[in-house]
Amino acid sequence: MQLTEDRQKRYEWLLTRYPEKKAALLPVLRLIEDQEGEISDDGMALAAELCDVPPSHVMGVVTFYTHYRRAGTGKYMVQVCATLPCALRGAGAVYEQLVDRLGIEAGETTTDGKFTLRKVECLASCGTAPCVQINDDYHENLTSEKLDQILDGLKS
Amino acid sequence: MSDYVKLPVGKRRGARTEVLRPVEGSGVEHFEPVLLKYVEYENSHTLDFYTSHGGYDAAKKAIADYKPDDLIDFVKSSGLRGRGGAGFPAGLKWSFVPKESAKPKYLAVNADESEPGTFKDRSIIEYDPHQLLEGIIICCYAVGIHTAYIYIRGEFVFGARALEEAIEEAYAGGYLGKNIMGTGFDLDVTVHRGAGAYICGEETGLLSSLEGNRGNPKIKPPFPAVEGLFRSPTVVNNVETLANLPHIINNGIDWYKGMGTDASPGSKIFCLSGHMKHMGLVEVPLGMSLTTMIEAYGGGMIDDLKLKAVIPGGSSAPVLAACDCEVPLCFDACRDAGTMLGSGGVIAMHENTCMVNALWNLLRFYAHESCGQCTPCREGTGWIEKIVARIERGQGRMADLQLLLDICDEMCGRTICVLADAAAFPTRSFIKCFREEFEAHIEAGCCPINEVRAEAMATA
Numbered sequence: 001m002q003l004t005e006d007r008q009k010r011y012e013w014l015l016t017r018y019p020e021k022k023a024a025l026l027p028v029l030r031l032i033e034d035q036e037g038e039i040s041d042d043g044m045a046l047a048a049e050l051c052d053v054p055p056s057h058v059m060g061v062v063t064f065y066t067h068y069r070r071a072g073t074g075k076y077m078v079q080v081c082a083t084l085p086c087a088l089r090g091a092g093a094v095y096e097q098l099v100d101r102l103g104i105e106a107g108e109t110t111t112d113g114k115f116t117l118r119k120v121e122c123l124a125s126c127g128t129a130p131c132v133q134i135n136d137d138y139h140e141n142l143t144s145e146k147l148d149q150i151l152d153g154l155k156s
Numbered sequence: 157m158s159d160y161v162k163l164p165v166g167k168r169r170g171a172r173t174e175v176l177r178p179v180e181g182s183g184v185e186h187f188e189p190v191l192l193k194y195v196e197y198e199n200s201h202t203l204d205f206y207t208s209h210g211g212y213d214a215a216k217k218a219i220a221d222y223k224p225d226d227l228i229d230f231v232k233s234s235g236l237r238g239r240g241g242a243g244f245p246a247g248l249k250w251s252f253v254p255k256e257s258a259k260p261k262y263l264a265v266n267a268d269e270s271e272p273g274t275f276k277d278r279s280i281i282e283y284d285p286h287q288l289l290e291g292i293i294i295c296c297y298a299v300g301i302h303t304a305y306i307y308i309r310g311e312f313v314f315g316a317r318a319l320e321e322a323i324e325e326a327y328a329g330g331y332l333g334k335n336i337m338g339t340g341f342d343l344d345v346t347v348h349r350g351a352g353a354y355i356c357g358e359e360t361g362l363l364s365s366l367e368g369n370r371g372n373p374k375i376k377p378p379f380p381a382v383e384g385l386f387r388s389p390t391v392v393n394n395v396e397t398l399a400n401l402p403h404i405i406n407n408g409i410d411w412y413k414g415m416g417t418d419a420s421p422g423s424k425i426f427c428l429s430g431h432m433k434h435m436g437l438v439e440v441p442l443g444m445s446l447t448t449m450i451e452a453y454g455g456g457m458i459d460d461l462k463l464k465a466v467i468p469g470g471s472s473a474p475v476l477a478a479c480d481c482e483v484p485l486c487f488d489a490c491r492d493a494g495t496m497l498g499s500g501g502v503i504a505m506h507e508n509t510c511m512v513n514a515l516w517n518l519l520r521f522y523a524h525e526s527c528g529q530c531t532p533c534r535e536g537t538g539w540i541e542k543i544v545a546r547i548e549r550g551q552g553r554m555a556d557l558q559l560l561l562d563i564c565d566e567m568c569g570r571t572i573c574v575l576a577d578a579a580a581f582p583t584r585s586f587i588k589c590f591r592e593e594f595e596a597h598i599e600a601g602c603c604p605i606n607e608v609r610a611e612a613m614a615t616a
Contacts, residue, residue, distance in 0.1 A: 067352030
């Protein structure tokens with residue numbers, strides 16, 4: 001595995017922004033995630049090489065954080081905020097609706113690999129609760145109809 | 157042109173969080189926001205908009221009119237206190253950084269915004285990012301810093317993109333890079349995305365993460381001002397703190413101190429969430445009473461239900477019962493009332509809320525977000541979460557309440573960072589303010605208000 005040309009350019013630029021190669025690890029993992037759609041064992045090995053750290057360090061980092069898309073994540077990572085401010089505004093119902101529609105529970109991926117459902121902690125969208133993040137995008141002020149529309153609009 | 161290479165991510169703008177005005181008939185006069193003045197304007201995120209509204213004048217003035225030390229003294233005299241949660245005087249924090257340092261000095265901007273109930277920095281980041289960049293320039297000039305990083309939480313994909321675009325514009329316009337605005341001062345700013353960890357909002361955890369590590373906090377001392385990022389002197393400031401700087405420079409100390417209270421001057425952004433009729437952002441001078449804010453800006457509770465409890469400063473702040481909500485929203489009054497102003501995340505709960513369930517929700521958060529380094533936190537957060545869970549399910553014992561308090565005692569002050577304390581504060585305060593509700597769960601062997609709550613949550 002190697003970075004595509006534009007990402008290689010971004011990587012080289014990143015190295016100029018930090019005094020230590022290791023500091024570029026989080027952004028380099030994002031580059032790999034963006035390119036491959038997930039962070040696999042090969043991706044972690046590449047990150048280790050690019051940032052001059054042991055593969056064990058990369059795995060330690062990848063597993064510490066929750067937001068990286070690990071290997072086996074569905075095309076759409078659906079993250080339901082379940083923390084108190086959203087919970088007070090109906091996050092429970094949002095989650096139940098997703099369970100009903102997708103037929104999976106939090107932590108699972110649909111058999112067709114389209115959706116991964118996760119319950120996550122506060123997304124800093126408490127004033128526009130309830131909120132779901134699907135891949136990069138926030139969907140806020142959710143209602144049952146709005147959620148249905150959003151899911152209908154996601155291509156397989 | 158700069159050599160800034162764009163992030164290959166982030167396409168969609170999130171919902172624009174509403175900046176609330178007092179409801180009609182509340183008797184509260186509208187306060188013209190300082191920090192949020194432009195966030196609702198079209199194109200407020202662009203350099204053109206910013207400079208056409210006086211943008212970067214303050215940075216120019218700061219560099220032209222002040223020596224760095226005088227600027228630190230100026231900010232000290234303004235009384236500006238950190239807006240991230242602790243309320244530490246900003247100028248004083250800067251003055252801890254050694255003047256002469258063989259190593260480069262750094263600024264790490266805390267844009268992690270992960271305290272539940274807090275969503276204020278996001279509006280500045282997404283809709284007025286140049287305001288933040290100008291604050292960064294002022295801070296860096298005062299402290300003698302030439303490299304700044306904005307650590308932004310991983311979920312803010314759009315926010316990171318907005319910042320990168322603003323930075324790119326600022327480089328192109330000569331506001332960042334070499335010899336900025338012809339002043340001879342050099343400054344590089346880089347956006348660094350986190351990846352989903354509450355603990356990275358803790359300053360030493362943030363620095364660990366910036367260095368390419370797991371976000372484990374480090375023991376203080378040494379404090380970041382002396383030995384922080386890359387083992388060099390580092391200032392860590394919150395987004396809102398920095399955004400205040402251009403306004404203080406432009407309008408002066410007297411103007412700034414004319415807002416708020418003696419010990420907590422200035423305006424502050426509050427985030428209204430939970431069961432209030434109107435959710436969103438409120439910017440008012442520090443010192444407004446919590447009740448007034450909830451009534452005048454939040455419009456009271458949905459379905460005209462009664463207020464039951466408020467968490468005034470983000471989830472780590474001890475909860476207040478409705479009858480204790482007359483407290484003025486400033487750093488010291490909140491502390492004296494046994495809670496804290498924290499990050500300004502005001503979470504209100506109405507009379508149908510099950511407080512055991514609410515606490516259980518918060519404790520799940522802390523148990524999930526403990527980094528696991530320190531035994532009292534790693535084990536304690538998990539343990540109290542399980543005990544409160546069993547009380548909510550009706551399987552609790554009366555002795556559990558004392559057990560919870562005992563575990564909280566063992567968690568507090570015994571860990572590297574304050575996450576353990578942040579889990580203990582709500583636990584103690586929920587039990588103190590709503591003990592009869594915990595006892596009712598234990599006596600009834602079930603959640604006595606579960607049905608109402610479930611219904612309320614489904615229709616909310």
